[in-house]
Amino acid sequence: MVLESTDKSVSESDLNRWDRDHSWHPFSQMEEYLGFPPIHIESGRGCWLTDTEGRHYLDATASIWTNVHGHNDVDLHAAIRQQLDKVAHSTMLGLSHPVGTRLARKLVELAPGDLNRAFFSDTGANAVEIALKMSLQYWQLQKRPQKTRIIGLRDSYHGDTVATMAVGDSQTFHRRFRPWFFDTIKCPRPDCEEWNGQLRHADARWSLHILGKLLEKQSGKVAAVILEPSVMGAAGMHLHPPGFLKQAAELCRCHSVHLILDEIFVGFGRTGPMLVCASEGVTPDFLCLAKGLSAGYLPLAATLVREDIYQTFLGPFESFRAFFHGHTFTGNPLGAAVSLASIQKLEPMISSGAIAAKTRRFGQCIAERFENHPNASAIRQRGLCAAIDLVAERDPPNPFPVPDRFGIQVMLHARRHGLLLRPIHDTLLLVPPLSISEEEIDTLIDRTAEALDAALTERAQRP
Numbered sequence: 001m002v003l004e005s006t007d008k009s010v011s012e013s014d015l016n017r018w019d020r021d022h023s024w025h026p027f028s029q030m031e032e033y034l035g036f037p038p039i040h041i042e043s044g045r046g047c048w049l050t051d052t053e054g055r056h057y058l059d060a061t062a063s064i065w066t067n068v069h070g071h072n073d074v075d076l077h078a079a080i081r082q083q084l085d086k087v088a089h090s091t092m093l094g095l096s097h098p099v100g101t102r103l104a105r106k107l108v109e110l111a112p113g114d115l116n117r118a119f120f121s122d123t124g125a126n127a128v129e130i131a132l133k134m135s136l137q138y139w140q141l142q143k144r145p146q147k148t149r150i151i152g153l154r155d156s157y158h159g160d161t162v163a164t165m166a167v168g169d170s171q172t173f174h175r176r177f178r179p180w181f182f183d184t185i186k187c188p189r190p191d192c193e194e195w196n197g198q199l200r201h202a203d204a205r206w207s208l209h210i211l212g213k214l215l216e217k218q219s220g221k222v223a224a225v226i227l228e229p230s231v232m233g234a235a236g237m238h239l240h241p242p243g244f245l246k247q248a249a250e251l252c253r254c255h256s257v258h259l260i261l262d263e264i265f266v267g268f269g270r271t272g273p274m275l276v277c278a279s280e281g282v283t284p285d286f287l288c289l290a291k292g293l294s295a296g297y298l299p300l301a302a303t304l305v306r307e308d309i310y311q312t313f314l315g316p317f318e319s320f321r322a323f324f325h326g327h328t329f330t331g332n333p334l335g336a337a338v339s340l341a342s343i344q345k346l347e348p349m350i351s352s353g354a355i356a357a358k359t360r361r362f363g364q365c366i367a368e369r370f371e372n373h374p375n376a377s378a379i380r381q382r383g384l385c386a387a388i389d390l391v392a393e394r395d396p397p398n399p400f401p402v403p404d405r406f407g408i409q410v411m412l413h414a415r416r417h418g419l420l421l422r423p424i425h426d427t428l429l430l431v432p433p434l435s436i437s438e439e440e441i442d443t444l445i446d447r448t449a450e451a452l453d454a455a456l457t458e459r460a461q462r463p
């Protein structure tokens with residue numbers, strides 16, 4: 001039998017036509033997408049992806065912020081194959097499997113304090129939904145059902161399901177659905193600029209002041225505060241000043257409000273440490289993990305929970321205290337196997353200082369190329385993630401007109417230079433796999449600068 005997925009008689013043009021006729025891509029204006037030269041990525045090795053026409057691209061999005069050890073990693077493949085030879089999927093509903101149990105134990109070991117329980121799911125948004133629902137149920141079980149409100153930060157992003165949209169604040173993406181959101185409270189986010197290892201500006205006073213006031217007045221009605229610690233990725237890599245998390249956590253603790261940390265983007269070495277909360281000495285009530293957890297291989301997410309919260313849900317069945325929530329692929333064994341292998345490989349990369357060395361090179365290259373660039377109005381970089389805000393003029397800052405889609409133009413030029421980027425509006429985001437070499441970092445930054453210059457030249461030549 002010739003398998004559909006490998007059938008060589010299907011041509012490049014068939015694929016392009018089928019994609020055009022039958023696919024609907026995420027976060028895409030399809031009318032715009034259909035105008036782009038089509039790309040079908042067929043294979044990958046290390047930090048490089050190859051399309052069906054044999055063109056190579058450096059993966060500067062880490063396949064949407066997930067990839068840790070590169071594509072086609074032999075150790076991760078071995079872990080998946082070994083598991084595949086045993087069983088591809090078996091439910092965690094009323095059963096366990098060895099890799100799920102081992103991963104739960106490993107995550108608890110990595111996590112700070114008494115974050116002692118792992119509840120698995122399959123996407124970041126679901127990991128957050130689970131934390132929200134557990135928090136709300138916890139307060140009901142504690143006979144404080146009036147604690148129902150959630151405080152989130154302005155510009156935050158926690159996913160695209162209805163509850164995660166409600167607690168987030170992605171205006172462009174989510175405003176159409178606002179009538180269906182439950183009531184949440186938004187607090188200003190702190191301000192911080194940092195790149196090349198230097199903190200240039202940091203101000204968390206207003207944000208902490210408002211958070212303190214909100215909690216002082218309303219903590220009796222607030223179930224939880226939710227934060228993306230350190231870096232707010234989808235907002236455009238907005239950074240939190242050092243110490244902000246600790247102070248925010250202290251406010252939550254003083255006012256008996258849960259702290260939910262969404263480390264879906266920042267966890268697993270992206271900003272340096274394995275877990276941001278552990279490195280900042282903060283134990284949240286719930287910790288949401290996904291993306292880098294399974295190294296960009298398979299959909300797996302986890303919500304870690306403090307032991308006393310877990311204990312509150314215990315009782316005889318007829319007390320109906322159980323947490324009635326689950327997803328079909330919760331804790332999938334292949335995902336758990338690859339996550340365990342990835343963490344095992346990542347630990348020495350962090351402890352040896354290898355990631356810190358790459359981060360220094362990344363920061364230096366970005367500073368050299370963009371610090372004085374006339375079209376870069378701001379840079380934010382921490383660990384192996386960075387954002388560069390692009391403007392038509394820098395002083396005074398003058399944005400590109402929205403219909404120009406300048407960020408997208410840079411993305412298209414980058415593809416011609418063998419680089420896959422994904423901007424948010426006119427902010428370029430650079431998020432390579434953590435396995436990127438120092439030479440590849442140079443290539444990444446060179447190609448980004450070339451693509452930007454090419455897009456600027458094209459714009460200048462337009463009548």
Ligand SMILES: Cc1ncc(COP(=O)(O)O)c(C=O)c1O
Pocket residue numbers: 123124125126128157158159160228233234262263264265290291
């Ligand atoms: C901080 C954060 N939380 C949640 C999510 C949602 O994750 P998923 O796309 O797996 O649902 C994302 C995705 O980018 C994210 O960056």
